[in-house]
Amino acid sequence: MLLQILQDGLFAAIAAIGFAAISRPPKSAYLYCAIIAAVGHSARFLLMSPACGVNILGATAIAAFIVGLLSVWLAPKAKIPPETCLFPSLLPMIPGMYAYRAFGGLALCLTGSSEATFSHDFYLFASNGLTCLFILLVMVIGATIPIFLFRRRSFTATR
Amino acid sequence: MTGTIRNTIDCTTTVTTDCDSARHATSARSMCLFLAEYGVWLLGSGATCIRLEKNMKRIAASADMEVEITIMPRHLHLTVWSKNHRNIFTTVATVKNCPISFYVNSRLSTMSWEIADGRLSIADAYRQIDSMVKSDSQNPWILLLLVAIANAAFCRLFEGDFIAMGVVAVATASGYFMKINLLRHHVDVRVMMILCAFVSTVIGATDYLFSLGTTPMQAVGTSVLYLVPGIPFLNSFSDMLYRHYICAFSRFMDAVVLTGCLSIGLCLGMWLMRIGMF
Numbered sequence: 001m002l003l004q005i006l007q008d009g010l011f012a013a014i015a016a017i018g019f020a021a022i023s024r025p026p027k028s029a030y031l032y033c034a035i036i037a038a039v040g041h042s043a044r045f046l047l048m049s050p051a052c053g054v055n056i057l058g059a060t061a062i063a064a065f066i067v068g069l070l071s072v073w074l075a076p077k078a079k080i081p082p083e084t085c086l087f088p089s090l091l092p093m094i095p096g097m098y099a100y101r102a103f104g105g106l107a108l109c110l111t112g113s114s115e116a117t118f119s120h121d122f123y124l125f126a127s128n129g130l131t132c133l134f135i136l137l138v139m140v141i142g143a144t145i146p147i148f149l150f151r152r153r154s155f156t157a158t159r
Numbered sequence: 160m161t162g163t164i165r166n167t168i169d170c171t172t173t174v175t176t177d178c179d180s181a182r183h184a185t186s187a188r189s190m191c192l193f194l195a196e197y198g199v200w201l202l203g204s205g206a207t208c209i210r211l212e213k214n215m216k217r218i219a220a221s222a223d224m225e226v227e228i229t230i231m232p233r234h235l236h237l238t239v240w241s242k243n244h245r246n247i248f249t250t251v252a253t254v255k256n257c258p259i260s261f262y263v264n265s266r267l268s269t270m271s272w273e274i275a276d277g278r279l280s281i282a283d284a285y286r287q288i289d290s291m292v293k294s295d296s297q298n299p300w301i302l303l304l305l306v307a308i309a310n311a312a313f314c315r316l317f318e319g320d321f322i323a324m325g326v327v328a329v330a331t332a333s334g335y336f337m338k339i340n341l342l343r344h345h346v347d348v349r350v351m352m353i354l355c356a357f358v359s360t361v362i363g364a365t366d367y368l369f370s371l372g373t374t375p376m377q378a379v380g381t382s383v384l385y386l387v388p389g390i391p392f393l394n395s396f397s398d399m400l401y402r403h404y405i406c407a408f409s410r411f412m413d414a415v416v417l418t419g420c421l422s423i424g425l426c427l428g429m430w431l432m433r434i435g436m437f
Contacts, residue, residue: 011312018309021302023205023390024295025261041316081210081268084261087393092316096387097380103422104436140396155213158268159276 001049005042012041012092020088028078029085036074036089040067044093056131057138060093064142072146075157082154086143095135102129187246190222191239193281195252197267198228198235200288203255204263205390208403214271221275232409257292259390266291299339306385307332314381322372323381326363330382334359338386349420356383356424364432379434386421388414 016037017030025033044063047054054062071086078085105125112118147154194215201211208230219226219239229236233254240247257263270287273279279287310331311324319327334355341351363382367375395410429436 008316011315014312015309015316018305018307018312019385019389020261021297021305021309022385023259023261024263024297026265029261029265079269080261080265083207083210083397084265087390088261090393091389092313094387094389094392096384096389097317099387099418100383100422100425101436103419104426107422107426108436136392136396140393140400144397144400155210156272158265159272 001051005046008045009038009042013038015092016089019091023088025084025088026078026080029080029088032071032074032078032080032085033088036067036070036085037092039070040064040089041092057134060135061138061142063093064090064139065145068143068146071143072150072154072157076153079158081157082147090139090143093135093139095132098128098132098135102126102132105129186222187224187239187241187248189281190219190224191226191237191248191250193285194218194226194237194239195235195250196285196288197270198237199252199255200257200263200292201267202230202235203257204267205259205261205394206264206267207394207397207401208406209397209401210264210268214268217271217275221277222281230403230406232406260295262295263291303332303335303339306335310381310385313384314377317377317381319374319377319381320372323366323374323378326366326371326378327382330359330362330378331385333362334383335385349416352386352417352420353424353427356386356421357428358424359383359386360425360428361432364428364434367434368432379429383421383425386417388417391417 013034016033020030020033040063043066044059046052047059047062048056052059067089068082068086071082071089075082075085102125105121105123105128108121109118109125112121197218198211198215201214202208206214211230212228215226215228215237224239224241226237226239235252235254236249237252238247238249267288270279270284274281274284307328311328314324314327337358338351338355341354342348346354359382360379363379364375366372366378372378391410391414395407395414398404398407398410426436
């Protein structure tokens with residue numbers, strides 16, 4: 001289990017560095033993005049494992065809160081706004097598959113011929129779409145709570 | 160700077176006679192124009208509305224002034240006034256249409272503190288914005304390599320095997336190569352999303368087509384994930400929490416449209432390769 005958690009953290013760190021590069025962070029932010037993403041994603045992995053059994057929404061909210069806390073704590077050290085390491089660190093948890101599966105379900109709804117097929121396709125659209133939306137919502141709420149709690153530290157990080 | 164500011168409305172109609180008021184009149188105008196330039200770059204680089212508000216108010220307060228900002232999806236409307244309310248200046252500026260850059264975002268946030276602490280003048284800050292924007296460049300080939308490796312790692316997070324990771328890396332590199340070239344030729348970003356998703360899906364589907372590994376669906380599913388507009392999604396929900404609903408909705412719709420385009424490319428690729436999504 002420990003090996004799986006470490007492996008999850010390692011690959012999340014690699015993913016965070018690459019995806020962060022698209023949004024051009026300062027060079028000093030890469031290391032923090034990698035560390036924060038590794039801790040956040042492996043926390044979510046642990047929470048969603050059979051041992052803990054937390055569902056994806058709860059696990060994402062808790063992991064995002066951890067990511068938010070770490071970002072607020074580390075941002076002043078790198079002299080960057082917390083969002084600079086917060087948002088790239090959350091990218092590996094973005095529910096991209098749910099997002100495009102929702103669109104896939106919608107496309108199937110439009111091409112379905114019978115009521116039963118339509119109902120099933122609409123279920124795919126709605127379940128994937130709602131899961132995607134609520135994962136995003138709890139992710140941002142979880143990550144923003146530390147910024148609210150430590151408002152002064154968050155907004156003076158670049159001073 | 161003048162290129163970004165579409166319209167300026169000088170509201171300093173109360174004619175001032177003493178030297179002190181005249182100084183304020185100049186300051187209100189220059190401060191407002193500077194804040195407009197500052198704001199359009201900060202918002203264009205992907206900052207949240209709350210950061211924009213805080214930074215701009217901090218800069219205005221450093222010169223003993225106040226600023227009110229209306230943040231629209233593509234425009235900023237600012238009014239700056241001196242504390243005695245005798246000099247007011249209003250301007251409207253168009254938000255820069257530039258790629259998301261946390262480098263610019265961070266540098267501009269640092270700049271707001273330097274101005275607030277009296278370590279940087281407005282004139283120097285103007286020059287710094289110019290040089291900062293010019294220096295914000297990336298080697299596209301290094302970026303391509305990083306994104307390809309990142310998406311392969313992402314495939315592993317979805318329990319893809321090493322063959323699937325290799326296929327995803329190739330699919331991502333091909334799609335990203337296409338993205339770089341299409342954007343270089345100023346192709347519409349939505350068309351670019353459809354084409355890149357299509358190419359990545361078709362290449363990602365080779366794992367399925369030739370039975371290369373044991374997790375072909377993970378390869379297909381994750382081959383387009385590098386195109387998901389994650390930062391706009393996060394920004395939109397962050398703006399929503401701070402009650403900037405118009406910007407939140409606008410950013411959300413932008414992200415949804417891009418995800419829709421991605422899905423069109425993905426569906427076309429899967430249809431061509433005879434693969435079902437579910």
